[in-house]
Amino acid sequence: MIKFVYPGSFDPLTKGHVDIIERGAKLADRLIVGILMNATKQPMFTLEERIEIIQAGISHLSNVDIIPFDGLLVDFLKQQEARTVVRGLRAVSDFEYELQMAQANRNLYPEMETIFLCTNVEYSFISSTVVKDILRHGGDISHLVPEESIHIIEKILGGKENGSGSTDGN
Ligand code: ADP
Numbered sequence: 406m407i408k409f410v411y412p413g414s415f416d417p418l419t420k421g422h423v424d425i426i427e428r429g430a431k432l433a434d435r436l437i438v439g440i441l442m443n444a445t446k447q448p449m450f451t452l453e454e455r456i457e458i459i460q461a462g463i464s465h466l467s468n469v470d471i472i473p474f475d476g477l478l479v480d481f482l483k484q485q486e487a488r489t490v491v492r493g494l495r496a497v498s499d500f501e502y503e504l505q506m507a508q509a510n511r512n513l514y515p516e517m518e519t520i521f522l523c524t525n526v527e528y529s530f531i532s533s534t535v536v537k538d539i540l541r542h543g544g545d546i547s548h549l550v551p552e553e554s555i556h557i558i559e560k561i562l563g564g565k566e567n568g569s570g571s572t573d574g575n
Pocket of ligand 1: 412413414415416419421422425491492493494495499523524525528529530531532533
């Protein structure tokens, strides 16, 4: 059974992420979206919110699981009995960091491999950071985030504005 792990912050999920998930899921029997809990930056969306947004955006895929993790990616891989990590590459600017991470991980766990899927050119400018910047200023994110996830994001942010949610808003 070929199992891929696609790790990331997904704060929030974008159409670029979904493209990588769909393509990765075609290459593997099972793809695990690993949501990093201990992101160094304070996320805009809580873990539960990020999961809800992803669930909505990938409900059309049957061989994808969403599993949060903390700590080292290599420990998560071992725990999931997976040896392959998938990452997306948007531009040369992503490459240096990704190469360093892939090498550091393989140094810790030589049996693993990282495979890179090049972004669909249509999504190459999309990042969670861009989505968050637009959200902070009340702009339209419909071209950046899967349609099924938008109403969840609106519901979450609406709740926060009314003071019922987390207030970090970073
Ligand atoms: P991280 O904080 O680990 O970089 P992200 O959620 O920002 O987490 O990204 C997770 C992965 O998705 C990374 O490999 C990143 O390069 C990739 N990715 C992000 N946006 C896109 C996009 N628009 N197209 C393709 N891959 C992307």
